[in-house]
Amino acid sequence: MAIDKKTTKKNTVKKNAVKKTTAKATMKPAFPYATKPNSLRKFLEQVPQRPKPNKVNADTLKAWELRDTNDQTIIRVLKALSLIGSNNEPTERYTEFMTPGKGPGVLAQAVKEVWGPLFDLSHEPHKEDEATLRNYFNIHSGGSEATIRHQIQSFKAVCDFADFSAPSAEEASHSSVAAQASGSRNPASGIGPAIHIDLHIHLPENKSRRDYEYIFEDIAKYIYGRDTSGGTNE
Numbered sequence: 001m002a003i004d005k006k007t008t009k010k011n012t013v014k015k016n017a018v019k020k021t022t023a024k025a026t027m028k029p030a031f032p033y034a035t036k037p038n039s040l041r042k043f044l045e046q047v048p049q050r051p052k053p054n055k056v057n058a059d060t061l062k063a064w065e066l067r068d069t070n071d072q073t074i075i076r077v078l079k080a081l082s083l084i085g086s087n088n089e090p091t092e093r094y095t096e097f098m099t100p101g102k103g104p105g106v107l108a109q110a111v112k113e114v115w116g117p118l119f120d121l122s123h124e125p126h127k128e129d130e131a132t133l134r135n136y137f138n139i140h141s142g143g144s145e146a147t148i149r150h151q152i153q154s155f156k157a158v159c160d161f162a163d164f165s166a167p168s169a170e171e172a173s174h175s176s177v178a179a180q181a182s183g184s185r186n187p188a189s190g191i192g193p194a195i196h197i198d199l200h201i202h203l204p205e206n207k208s209r210r211d212y213e214y215i216f217e218d219i220a221k222y223i224y225g226r227d228t229s230g231g232t233n234e
Helices: 005-026 037-049 058-063 069-080 092-098 103-114 116-121 130-140 145-159 169-184 209-222
Strands: none
Touching: 037 069, 037 092, 037 103, 037 145, 058 069, 092 103, 103 116, 103 145, 116 130, 130 145
């Protein structure tokens, strides 16, 4: 029986395509996700409004009106964010997230830690459109289409409760040092002798021009206390 070479070649190409698709689908997801992202959103919304639980487990979720078994998948996201520890007990960061005026900034820092690769691609990945965000996740993560979708939606759910305009703890520390130094330079303040500070800046490589502008704007705002709302001066 003769073998059709064209048919054989076509079948080989098809098998290779299936293998590549399967390999992508079986790659381990790089980012945490909940199979019910809206439940994650509902939980985070309630955190500042409820007493801090001893543990965040199935019983806690049920008490918070999250009774579906799939709701428990939000726990792995909370652990990745360091809101709860390996034993499911709320951490210090959980307490900080509960604090009015401070919580959203604390969560924003946690988001940057967990989804750091996205912030290497965009200054504000949480504001990117769906297609762009999906491309970012395709680059840095894996899993089936459903898994990728859950990862994206979980990221968005957490970002809804984060304030990325708030200074991080490190930026706040720099701002405090700058303020103290400014006061020491004022003879009328009576604080003490003037202090000279040299600021050395190491810029990351392979960033866009706009990313560098963001960096200098943050330095002007949080270290020198200047108003940058008007944009970069020419």
